[in-house]
Amino acid sequence: MKRYLFLAAFLFCCLTSFNTVFAATVDTVLTQSKIMRKDIKAVVIKPASYSADKKFPTLYLLHGAGGKYSEWLNKTPDRETVKRLSDAYGIVVVCPDGGATSWYFDSPEDSTYQYETYITFELVAYIDSHYSTIKDRTARAITGLSMGGHGGLYLGFRHQDVFGACGSMSGGVDIRPFPENWDISKRLGKYSEHPDRWETNTVINLTHLLTPNKLAIIIDCGNNDFFYKVNVDLHDKLLDRNIPHDFIIRPGGHTWEYWDNAINYQMLFFSRYFNRSKS
Template sequence: MKLKNIFFFLIFCTSGMLKAAVIDTVQTFSKSMEKQIKAIVITPDSYSKGKQFPVVYLLHGFSDNYKAYVTKMQGIEKWADTYDIIIVCPDGGFSSWYFDSPVDHKTKYETYISNELVNWVDKNYKTIKNSNARAITGLSMGGHGALYLALRHQDVFGAAGSMSGGVDFRPFPDNWDIPKRLGKYSENPENWEKNTVVNLLNLYKPKGLALIIDCGTEDFFYAVNTNLHEKLRYLNISHDFISRPGAHDWNYWSNSIKFQLLFFNNFFKKNI
């Protein structure tokens, strides 16, 4: 009797192990930067069933890389199964801020993410190939990058989010290698003014992007996020804004991602 119980237990465990999202590390090529760039692509357990899937792009923060969400946010792959989505974690460089830099012409991460990578993913995976099936979010530098890219490419992304994003970096003129990408603020103020997210809201199209913004009250980016929230309200741009106790760390982001992906799942259900 005990052997039979063990046998069925092993079958149960094995079947459970077989039903899980798959994490792939892939090489993509950026023609604009003339180099290979790695990314992680997470496909849900249902991927083998032949249908097409919406995609969520997750952008990492300053000094991190494409592996950040998998190594520092344990269990991120389960959300691919929960919401039946593909999750893509691209490498955005140590400090690109996801710009096509006006001063460093070897840094073209706007072109890479919004064009080259999206096209590569659509070519190599079973995706739904329109903006209503694409969302983008990120944390810190990646939070800025997600909103920046989505506002500038509303034909590519239909929903966007930010977790503790550096949505207005002008108060931090010497930090996080931003001067390497835009030039010193004192010498190149125009670059800073036209590339900070809070100044891009004029690009928002009526009934356009679905937006969700999240930042902890103890975060050094809290003030700029609340300012962005107030400007969105003033412009009557619909968005979700979440604020709760928390700092600029993985404990906060591991909670934030739950709300971001739920928001995107609702967007996909409504629009696909």
């Protein structure tokens, strides 16, 4: 009997060790933003297959308003979701701190909120110089939730030389209906005083930058979300312009339960894009 107990304990330890070794690992890094003159944290999730001898595609995963860099690891109902998906698809996932309410613009009002330049140039350069990544737009994607959904499409549309794919989950893809919300006026100035800034920095007005099949796009929003209408409006505008994209509507609201589910669809979409780009 003791022999069997010992064998069971040995097998349990082996399996535990196996799961510990062959699992995604998480780095918390401190990156420097020269344009904002400050250090900014990010988490970098490396898949189990990560090796300096191999190059990996990268997904930049953005948080929402009031959030921070660590949220995708500690706010989802299943805390392991993003790590498990990184493992499954062999993708390096980068979750930067985007400021509480940056909206991922370069703010004309506040020099300490220049997050478009930080994410697109400073952070990408840091990741590509410190990690074993494929340094090409066809191996980079960007997405996020809520404010980060706006950021995913905003940066993806505006920087197609950097990102080959982009997405949004419950994204604020048209900021104009919300002139008093989420500190947007602190970043762009009041809508009544600077309507031009609002018009040129809302995602729905950036579709003129797109050409069919150049950028892979996925948009996901729950039918009970307060951003539902603006997402449907963006979908319709993309259809009118003949821009291919995946558009997902499911029951749900503006919740972590929804995003914990949505990220599964998004990472599958990006993995398929990365694999097609290799062939």
